Amino acid sequence: MEQIRGRRLLQPGMRLMRRLPLPRKMMLMALLLLPPLLLMLGLSLSDGLRTLAAADRARAGAALARDLGDMAVLVQLHRTLSLQVAGTQSAEMISARDGVRRQITRALEHVETRRAEMPEALRLEDVWPAERERLQALAQGRLPERRAEMLAEHGARAARLSQLAWLSSERAGVLFDADPAATLLADLSVERLPPWLETTALAGSRGIELLQRDVMPREAAMMLALADDLERAAGTMLPRLQALDRAGAGVLPGAPAARERLQHLAGTIRGIFDREAIEAEVLPFQRETAEVLQLLGQLEQESWGRLDERLMQRAQAQRVHLAGLLALNLAGVLLTLYLAICFYRGFVEALGEVSAAVGAVAAGDLTRAVRIEGADEMAEVGRSLEAMSARLSALVGEIRSSAVRIDQAGGQVSGGGDMLRQRTEEQSAELHRTVGSVQQLDSLVGASSRAADALQHLAAGLHGDASTGSEAMQAAIGAMSALQDSVRRVAEINAVIDDIAFQTNMLALNASIEASRAGEAGRGFAVVAGEIRGLAARCSQAAAEVHALIEATALQAGQSRGAIDEAGQRIEALSSGIDQISARLLTLAEGSSSQRDSLAGVAATIESLDALTRHNAEIAVQSSRSAGVLSTQATVLRRSVATIRLRDATVEEARELAEQAVARIDELGLDPALVEFNLPDGPWSQRGMFVFVIDGADRFAAHAARPELAGQRVDETPSMSADAADALIRAGREAARQGRGWIDYLGLDPVSGGSIRKSAYVIALRDEELFLGCGVSREGVDAFGAQAPARVPAPELEIA
Numbered sequence: 001m002e003q004i005r006g007r008r009l010l011q012p013g014m015r016l017m018r019r020l021p022l023p024r025k026m027m028l029m030a031l032l033l034l035p036p037l038l039l040m041l042g043l044s045l046s047d048g049l050r051t052l053a054a055a056d057r058a059r060a061g062a063a064l065a066r067d068l069g070d071m072a073v074l075v076q077l078h079r080t081l082s083l084q085v086a087g088t089q090s091a092e093m094i095s096a097r098d099g100v101r102r103q104i105t106r107a108l109e110h111v112e113t114r115r116a117e118m119p120e121a122l123r124l125e126d127v128w129p130a131e132r133e134r135l136q137a138l139a140q141g142r143l144p145e146r147r148a149e150m151l152a153e154h155g156a157r158a159a160r161l162s163q164l165a166w167l168s169s170e171r172a173g174v175l176f177d178a179d180p181a182a183t184l185l186a187d188l189s190v191e192r193l194p195p196w197l198e199t200t201a202l203a204g205s206r207g208i209e210l211l212q213r214d215v216m217p218r219e220a221a222m223m224l225a226l227a228d229d230l231e232r233a234a235g236t237m238l239p240r241l242q243a244l245d246r247a248g249a250g251v252l253p254g255a256p257a258a259r260e261r262l263q264h265l266a267g268t269i270r271g272i273f274d275r276e277a278i279e280a281e282v283l284p285f286q287r288e289t290a291e292v293l294q295l296l297g298q299l300e301q302e303s304w305g306r307l308d309e310r311l312m313q314r315a316q317a318q319r320v321h322l323a324g325l326l327a328l329n330l331a332g333v334l335l336t337l338y339l340a341i342c343f344y345r346g347f348v349e350a351l352g353e354v355s356a357a358v359g360a361v362a363a364g365d366l367t368r369a370v371r372i373e374g375a376d377e378m379a380e381v382g383r384s385l386e387a388m389s390a391r392l393s394a395l396v397g398e399i400r401s402s403a404v405r406i407d408q409a410g411g412q413v414s415g416g417g418d419m420l421r422q423r424t425e426e427q428s429a430e431l432h433r434t435v436g437s438v439q440q441l442d443s444l445v446g447a448s449s450r451a452a453d454a455l456q457h458l459a460a461g462l463h464g465d466a467s468t469g470s471e472a473m474q475a476a477i478g479a480m481s482a483l484q485d486s487v488r489r490v491a492e493i494n495a496v497i498d499d500i501a502f503q504t505n506m507l508a509l510n511a512s513i514e515a516s517r518a519g520e521a522g523r524g525f526a527v528v529a530g531e532i533r534g535l536a537a538r539c540s541q542a543a544a545e546v547h548a549l550i551e552a553t554a555l556q557a558g559q560s561r562g563a564i565d566e567a568g569q570r571i572e573a574l575s576s577g578i579d580q581i582s583a584r585l586l587t588l589a590e591g592s593s594s595q596r597d598s599l600a601g602v603a604a605t606i607e608s609l610d611a612l613t614r615h616n617a618e619i620a621v622q623s624s625r626s627a628g629v630l631s632t633q634a635t636v637l638r639r640s641v642a643t644i645r646l647r648d649a650t651v652e653e654a655r656e657l658a659e660q661a662v663a664r665i666d667e668l669g670l671d672p673a674l675v676e677f678n679l680p681d682g683p684w685s686q687r688g689m690f691v692f693v694i695d696g697a698d699r700f701a702a703h704a705a706r707p708e709l710a711g712q713r714v715d716e717t718p719s720m721s722a723d724a725a726d727a728l729i730r731a732g733r734e735a736a737r738q739g740r741g742w743i744d745y746l747g748l749d750p751v752s753g754g755s756i757r758k759s760a761y762v763i764a765l766r767d768e769e770l771f772l773g774c775g776v777s778r779e780g781v782d783a784f785g786a787q788a789p790a791r792v793p794a795p796e797l798e799i800a
Contacts, residue, residue, distance in 0.1 A: 026344050037336070041329045048322035054173060055315035058182075060118045061172020062311055065165035065190055066304040067114060071107045072161035072194055073297050074100055075138065076201035079154035080293075083205045084286070086147060104139040108132060122171055124164060131160055151205065155198070162194035174307070179314065181249035185307035188240055193300045196233040199226060200262070200296060203269060204289030211272075211282045220273040227269035234262040249310065252302045258295040265292045346374070350382060357385055361392070491550045498543035501536045508533035649689040649776050651742070655761040657684070658774035661691045662763050665772070670765070677702035678710050689776040692760075696769030698729050736764035736771035743773075 017025060081097035084090070115123045138157060144150050169175050174186040203226040210219055241255045265288055272280045350372045357370040372382030511529035515522030649657075661684060665673040677684050677691050682704060684691040690705035694714060703709040709717065715725035728745045735741035740763045746756070760773040
């Protein structure tokens, strides 16, 4: 419910914003934001100017109050000097008095000049003119002749000037300043120091007058009262000076000396007038009084100077603050205008770029790239639009490429269907001829069956003869085995005889040795031993000959045994073969009879195959017609997207570029054309397609996209595995052997150098070892979320 109310509340504003163009929207927003901003700026400036004007007014009022206070000091000094002149008529005093009068005149002129520069509210027009007349009369010496009246006139002028100083400070706001230090300084300068100066001046002038004549008790009491006032003034001065220091105004340099001299003056007055007999010199008292007045005047100057410095600093600070505020606000306004202009320009440019890109897409131009810098929403929209355009371009390119391939495949399927129909008709004719051959085969099988029966009877007779021969061979083998046993026994006996001859020879040798040891007695025995040795030697020789004869006999017996064994084995093999022949002839006879039965079924099956073949021929005709329709639809699809301009090339353009490259080779020759293909940024590498040539050594003879690969083996390309490179070469050469054709493979990205899915149209060159191809990217399907292959696929071959 609340959302519905919110939508209803926003509907008028939304309708207005939807109707207004962007410049008017921006102007409306500026008109709505600018007045409050200017109002805030005006209020800030107005408040700052009021504060600055108040600071300047306070300083002007304080300056006028200071001038009036200085003039009051001059009036008090004039009073003192006038009394001295009346008592002494000293030329020095008269000159000093006239100098003070000139100072009063200049002070009046200075006050008039300052009043003329001040605001009208601070000029004291309501009270100053009358006081100015009286001060001018005082400066001109028009004073009452009586001393009491003269003193009263000076007192009245000094008091009036103090009042005017207070009034000027009050109207300027100094007395009620927010700064405690300024308030204390104004209070000290306007309300405290003038009475102290007046009291000091009055005490000095009265004291000088009394010291020049006899003093009455009442007059002495008056002087002691003035001394008490001076003492109280000195006591009051200390806490105020401490308050000034705590308020941050610092210590006035002349304050300690003025306070000390004021206390000393009060003590001097008490020392002079607190006696019955008053005796004192006028000049020392006059000098001390003048010194105290001078110190109090200096303190007043310091107080006014510190106040003026404080007010000036505040005014300067306010000016700096006002200038900073003005600069800040102006900078804010300028920055706001700058940002608004930049926002407008950036937004309009980005919107224009998006509008132009959308218009290009609507017009079928997908080659326009959307370039919006930044990270705002418009930049995000631009990036999304760029991605959409790129993906749409890839999709349309894939459609166009697929349409070309489908058109070619449809033509191939149609041609294949016609060939299949023709071959099916030929197969049907062959089946008719096969039926006749089967009938002939049936008669031949019958004859073979009869011949097999005759051969089986003949094989049975041969089997009996072979069995008799086998039994005779077994008897011969037994006789030869007995002969071999006798030969072995004779060989053993001959070995015993040979051993006996050897032992006899050894005994004869030992007998000869013993006969030689016996000398003459054994000579006859030695002759017998020699004969025995000779007999043993002949026995040994005879045994050796017998052994040789036995070995020859054993060898001949073994060879005879082997020949007889071999003959027996062959007779047994012949008997076994005759058995097998007999069994197989029996099986052949049985199989021939069953074949005659099966041939009838084969003939029936061939007749059904003939009917099925005729049906397949009809299906082939329909398939050919469907393939023709598919090719027509692919052509229509290709034409429907042919007007769309794409960023990347399609397979049709790749085929055209490959044919142009072959024509260029025919025009220039192979070597000059290869040099041209390897030129950087040449016309043979454009919009994602490029021409390449592979030689018989499986090397790139040319690579238009990356000329540095020329001379490098295909399987050494960094972005292709050895298996993928080998499969590419084999598929390329197979297509080249067919003349020309398409292959799909993983190849180089000419921009990033990585592996991407590609198709290439391959054409065989005149040199059979070389083939030319034009590769084009086929990443359109993957760009729309298709799964990338998990392993490198073998290139697919399609012959155009």
